[in-house]
Amino acid sequence: MEYIQGILILSGINLIAVLGLSVLTGFTGLFSFGHAGFMAIGAYISAIVTARLHLPFALAILAGGLAAGLASLLIGRLTLKLKGDYFCIATMGFGEAIRLILNNWPWVGGSRGWESLGSYTNIWNVLVLDIVAVILVWNLVNSRHGRNMIAVREEELAAQMAGIDVYRYKMTALVVSAILAGIAGALMAHYMTFIQPKLFSMQKSTELTIIVIFGGLGSISGSVIGAVLLTALPELFRAFSQWRLVFYGLAVIVIMVGRPQGLMGGMELTPSGVRKALAAKRARAAAMVDDGGKA
Amino acid sequence: MSALLELKGLTKRFGGLAAVNDVSLAVPEGSIFGLIRPNGAGKTTIFNLITGVYQASSGGIAFGGKSIAGLEPYKIADLGITRTFQNIRLFKNLSVFDNVLTACHASASYGIAEALFRLPRFRREEKELSEKAMELLKIMGLDGRFDVMANNLPYGLQRRLEITRALALEPRLLLLDEPAAGMNPDETESLMRLIGEIRSRFSLSILVIEHHMDLIMGVCERLHVLNFGCTLAEGTPAEVSNDPKVVEAYLGGGGSKKC
Numbered sequence: 001m002e003y004i005q006g007i008l009i010l011s012g013i014n015l016i017a018v019l020g021l022s023v024l025t026g027f028t029g030l031f032s033f034g035h036a037g038f039m040a041i042g043a044y045i046s047a048i049v050t051a052r053l054h055l056p057f058a059l060a061i062l063a064g065g066l067a068a069g070l071a072s073l074l075i076g077r078l079t080l081k082l083k084g085d086y087f088c089i090a091t092m093g094f095g096e097a098i099r100l101i102l103n104n105w106p107w108v109g110g111s112r113g114w115e116s117l118g119s120y121t122n123i124w125n126v127l128v129l130d131i132v133a134v135i136l137v138w139n140l141v142n143s144r145h146g147r148n149m150i151a152v153r154e155e156e157l158a159a160q161m162a163g164i165d166v167y168r169y170k171m172t173a174l175v176v177s178a179i180l181a182g183i184a185g186a187l188m189a190h191y192m193t194f195i196q197p198k199l200f201s202m203q204k205s206t207e208l209t210i211i212v213i214f215g216g217l218g219s220i221s222g223s224v225i226g227a228v229l230l231t232a233l234p235e236l237f238r239a240f241s242q243w244r245l246v247f248y249g250l251a252v253i254v255i256m257v258g259r260p261q262g263l264m265g266g267m268e269l270t271p272s273g274v275r276k277a278l279a280a281k282r283a284r285a286a287a288m289v290d291d292g293g294k295a
Numbered sequence: 296m297s298a299l300l301e302l303k304g305l306t307k308r309f310g311g312l313a314a315v316n317d318v319s320l321a322v323p324e325g326s327i328f329g330l331i332r333p334n335g336a337g338k339t340t341i342f343n344l345i346t347g348v349y350q351a352s353s354g355g356i357a358f359g360g361k362s363i364a365g366l367e368p369y370k371i372a373d374l375g376i377t378r379t380f381q382n383i384r385l386f387k388n389l390s391v392f393d394n395v396l397t398a399c400h401a402s403a404s405y406g407i408a409e410a411l412f413r414l415p416r417f418r419r420e421e422k423e424l425s426e427k428a429m430e431l432l433k434i435m436g437l438d439g440r441f442d443v444m445a446n447n448l449p450y451g452l453q454r455r456l457e458i459t460r461a462l463a464l465e466p467r468l469l470l471l472d473e474p475a476a477g478m479n480p481d482e483t484e485s486l487m488r489l490i491g492e493i494r495s496r497f498s499l500s501i502l503v504i505e506h507h508m509d510l511i512m513g514v515c516e517r518l519h520v521l522n523f524g525c526t527l528a529e530g531t532p533a534e535v536s537n538d539p540k541v542v543e544a545y546l547g548g549g550g551s552k553k554c
Contacts, residue, residue: 136411143410143417144400144424151397154386161346162398163372163464172407218388266388279442 012126015227020180022223028173029153034095038068038178040200042185057120061186068182102197113196121191216262221269299324305354314340316524329515338504347371375467379457385445392441396428398463435459451482471503
């Protein structure tokens, strides 16, 4: 039971980071390979708040999120004017830089890590934060601000001509994603009670991005399902010991080949979302019948 | 009539090539103004200069009497200039309705916090935005296809949707970049009527670049002819089509003179 609960907690923590990344990648169309860096900032700042300043955990989560958000403002200012791939590379550099700084900072444990942090994260606070995060992100992407982000993803130039401040919306998406990554980092630090720069390597960043793509770009429900499934998957395959990561990779490849638009493919698992998906399916079927008639 | 948009000695050089060379023109308020050119690119460059995508090498652009040179594209859009593209640029994976709804964003003013917590202003303004988008679709005859993905619309309707999306901004000046490109004579004909209707219904001015002479001659009140990036002639369609310089540029004459 405790084992299953552990997997659920980890899924829940990943979910918060993935939701943020979903806003950035799925809805605004910016790819990042440095979000583990924001998680690291959240984890270490929150650890300082609880272990060094002896303040409550809630405050630590808040501080972790805010610190990551502030860092993203700085990074965004420097990199968001870059086009597509260059932004992606810059985020990669940022993530690695954060990891290396932490590696060489003895006050927070350096490369050996920081142990015996308070164990404050549990299934309940993770669950509550998950629900709040899903609702807030859902509200965001279903507002005019969310639509403007989607417009930036779809067609940047046309978005500008529609009076959308592309830079501002990219920045908003980046800050939202960083705050959520920071919160996830804070939760992780106080779940594992041990943090180490190695935990926040590029592999972690890639994992988050894979989950967003796996779930389907531009779908909140896809991100939720993706986070739970892909966090649990390596655990399900644990019986195969060293082969489990091979199976994990295979599972991801099979999904991406069979369904390149991701599990949900931009659709949402809500009553109106399901209706929309069915209507689109009928329209496609009708179009095929039409084509057949002509041929 | 006063000039809504005024270009003064507008020049844009790409390296040694002057794509736009010392072009001056004034679009009167409420008019349909045509911009034609017998050869080469350069007209779209003028649109890119007006909308702030490119910065002019020299010369000035004034909108409603105020200079808009150096402003960010989205700010120029906010001031009331918007455009369509030669190669249609819709939000392809969004529905017809969402394309227009997105462009309506400037009519609402609720902030991000109000959206996160769905405060009363968010609900009220979202409802207004939806109604506005639907009304526009009705006016433009697209309401029957509101839930179709933009990508799946027939070509002519994609053009129409792009114009609808532009109108959602409530512009004072609409720039149409070769709206009849790739259209058959029937579609061109209905587009011509549409352009006229839009102008009177939304009381705006239209600047249109086009190759289809039928469309240009049928709908524009004033024409500006460019040749190799420079002004060749300006006047009413009748004046321009009788201008020997224009005839020579279109039909060829004793070699092409650069200005």
